[in-house]
Amino acid sequence: AQSVTQPDIHITVSEGASLELRCNYSYGATPYLFWYVQSPGQGLQLLLKYFSGDTLVQGIKGFEAEFKRSQSSFNLRKPSVHWSDAAEYFCAVAPTYSGAGSYQLTFGKGTKLSVIP
Amino acid sequence: EPEVTQTPSHQVTQMGQEVILRCVPISNHLYFYWYRQILGQKVEFLVSFYNNEISEKSEIFDDQFSVERPDGSNFTLKIRSTKLEDSAMYFCARGLGQENYGYTFGSGTRLTVV
Numbered sequence: 001a002q003s004v005t006q007p008d009i010h011i012t013v014s015e016g017a018s019l020e021l022r023c024n025y026s027y028g029a030t031p032y033l034f035w036y037v038q039s040p041g042q043g044l045q046l047l048l049k050y051f052s053g054d055t056l057v058q059g060i061k062g063f064e065a066e067f068k069r070s071q072s073s074f075n076l077r078k079p080s081v082h083w084s085d086a087a088e089y090f091c092a093v094a095p096t097y098s099g100a101g102s103y104q105l106t107f108g109k110g111t112k113l114s115v116i117p
Numbered sequence: 118e119p120e121v122t123q124t125p126s127h128q129v130t131q132m133g134q135e136v137i138l139r140c141v142p143i144s145n146h147l148y149f150y151w152y153r154q155i156l157g158q159k160v161e162f163l164v165s166f167y168n169n170e171i172s173e174k175s176e177i178f179d180d181q182f183s184v185e186r187p188d189g190s191n192f193t194l195k196i197r198s199t200k201l202e203d204s205a206m207y208f209c210a211r212g213l214g215q216e217n218y219g220y221t222f223g224s225g226t227r228l229t230v231v
Contacts, residue, residue: 036222043121043208043224044160090160103212103220104150104162104173 002027004091004108012114013081021076021111023091031093033074034105035065039087047089050074061085086115121223123209129229133198138226140192140209148212148220151184151194153177153205160208166192199230 003026013019025031033050048059055067065076074091089112092105122141130136142149151163164174166184183195192211196203206227212220 044222046221092160103148104165104175105152105160106162107160109159 002093002106004093004106006091006108006111008111010112014116015083016080019078019081021089023074023108025072025093027093032096033067034092035076036090037087081115083115083117086113088112121209121211121221123223123226125226127227130199132201132230136196136199138194138207140223142192142211149192150210152208155205201230204228204230
């Protein structure tokens with residue numbers, strides 16, 4: 001069974017500082033990989049996704065993520081954090097094939113990001 | 118892309134009561150999903166719905182749960198007899214299939230069972 005680990009429950013950074021959120025996955029092959037962001041009381045917004053090809057993926061809001069097969073990781077980065085980035089961030093994986101025609105996501109437990117002005 | 122609309126945004130119900138959570142996706146999407154997020158925990162898959170049938174469900178999705186697409190556009194999740202542990206945020210999502218992985222989530226319904 002696939003699983004996702006986000007080792008950091010809560011991270012606090014200063015506005016303007018760089019950010020890296022960690023994500024490791026366990027899966028029999030290379031899965032599809034995603035990062036979502038959730039602001040308080042809101043739904044899940046897709047930041048970026050990796051299917052194949054270039055291992056450095058660009059997303060919305062200035063975020064990027066790098067897939068490292070050897071480390072089974074898909075870490076999210078941003079060079080300069082803005083106060084509006086304060087939210088909870090979820091890494092997720094999905095199977096590359098589903099005989100049942102279902103493409104459900106398996107999520108990590110999330111990392112809460114706080115931004116100090 | 119157009120948003121996925123979920124109603125109500127918040128529902129409070131007494132234990133043992135039936136609740137119906139609604140989702141209005143775009144009608145030309147084939148894949149629909151329900152997820153839930155218990156407060157402070159991770160988002161968990163409940164069920165996927167493809168071509169008007171359940172295609173896959175998790176162990177959470179027991180006999181108390183059911184899904185329907187009664188009129189071709191609305192997509193509902195019914196909990197027949199709610200328990201305290203059903204209190205959670207429930208998210209609907211829609212997708213076009215593998216080519217549109219990273220599908221669109223609704224803003225959620227917060228269900229509180231008292």
